[in-house]
Every structure is written in structure tokens, then in C-alpha cells.
Amino acid sequence: MPSIATPMRALPPDFSAQDFRSALGMFATGVTIVTALSPEGRPIGLTANSFNSVSLAPPLVLWSLARSAGSLASFTAGSHYAINILSADQQDLARQFAAPGANR
Template sequence: MPVPAVPPQARAPSFSAAEFRQGLSMFATGVTIVTARRADGQLVGLTANSFNSVSLHPPLVLWSLAQAASSMAALSAGSHYAINILASDQKALAEQFASRTADRWRGVAWREGVAGAPLLEGAAAVFECFNRSRYEEGDHVIFVGEVEHCAHRPGASPLLFHGGRFYTEHPL
């Protein structure tokens, strides 16, 4: 009787977590704030740069969140959220929503989206998403959202993040 084949597995990393993080920081990204409402109506928001498109048909996007994040329960249980792509003049907002401050929403201009998720005023683009699926991988959860509504501000320059710093776009 043949011995069952052992499925291939990745080798243990030959680098530290700090080296991995430094390497990842060389990939320039846009900056988003993911927003939602808890079941009790309380607003939830966090800065994320782990955003990407997945599919045009149906329109799908993804982003990821640390499993230990305080907003994980609300974002996993809720049916909708919004991904607000920040404009170049929204650096302070990115920092505010990345902080551990108790009230990230203080002084923030927003309006309610079609499904109730907060949409940030002045964002370069907004995607209102149905919380379609989630995948646990490593210490994060990958969220896939089905975009129900989207809008963008023509001519807006995006806020960029690279090497631990914020940037604005400059055409080559």
C-alpha cells in the first residue's frame, strides 16, 4: 500500500519580523479609513493601508485587520462597512484614526451611507461594501467586501504611505 504523500509546506522564515516589516514598508500604498456602525449604532473606524481590488464582476475589494483589534467583533458581525480612500490633505485624519484615542470621531465630518456606514467628507473615493466574506490567515483576518455603491472626487490627489511616512503623488 503506498504511503500518503506529505503536502508541501513553507520553510521557516530566515528573517526577523522587523526585517519583514521593513521590506513591506518599501511597497507604497494608499491610505484608507474603514468605517462601520456597531449594532448599537456606535461608530467604528480605523486606518488601514491593506486595501486592494479583487474583481470587477462582481465588484469586490479586500482589506485586512489584526485578529486582536478592538474593532474586530463589530466589523466581523456587521453587514456593511465603507472604505474611504483618503485625499492628500487628510493626513491628520489618517493619524487620528490610527491612534488609540478613545474618540477617533471627534471633529470628523461625515455623512451616512446608503446602508448606514459613515462616509468621510473630503475622501478621494468611497466604497460602500456588503461584508461578503472573511478569511483568517496568520494573525489577521482578510475581509472581502462586495461594493454596492462607490464614488470618487475628480481631481483629488490620494494620500500615500511608504517607508513609515506619508506622501502625496507627484507624476513622473
């Protein structure tokens, strides 16, 4: 019998819409590292440049991951993730998280 996932209830943010707008307004374009824990509790992460703001109310952002990505199942099964915005001098970190099979 197929199971139906119970939707998770979002917690209210502990920041204002203005703070969210201000923070996202500083990110015109660039590179991010998205991290999470796999269902087994193993840290996972990847480099993504597909990060965008979507909405202030509710506060929503978007990042994209290819259906063929090896980490897709872990990100889909997870309940939380973090988006880390990189500075221009963090190119080595971006490359490390972009490398296939790398320790990330």
C-alpha cells in the same frame, strides 16, 4: 445549540464594471479609513493601508484587520462598511483614526 448565520444576499451594484475599474485604477497605493456601525449602532472606524481590488465581476475589494484588533468583533458582526480613500493632505485624519482609544 450553535447558531448558523444566514448568508446575506448581495445587492447588484449601481455602477458599471468599467466605472469600478476606473475608480480603483486611480488608487495605486495609499491610506484609507474604514468605517461602520457596531451592532449597538455606535460609529467605529480605523485607518487601513491594506486596501486592494479583488474582482470586477462581482465587484470585490479587500482590506485587512488584525485578529487582535479591538474593533474586529464590531466589523465582523456588521452588515456594511465604507472605505474612504484619503488624499495626501488628510494625514491628520489618518492619524486620528489610527490612534488607539481615540474618538474615531
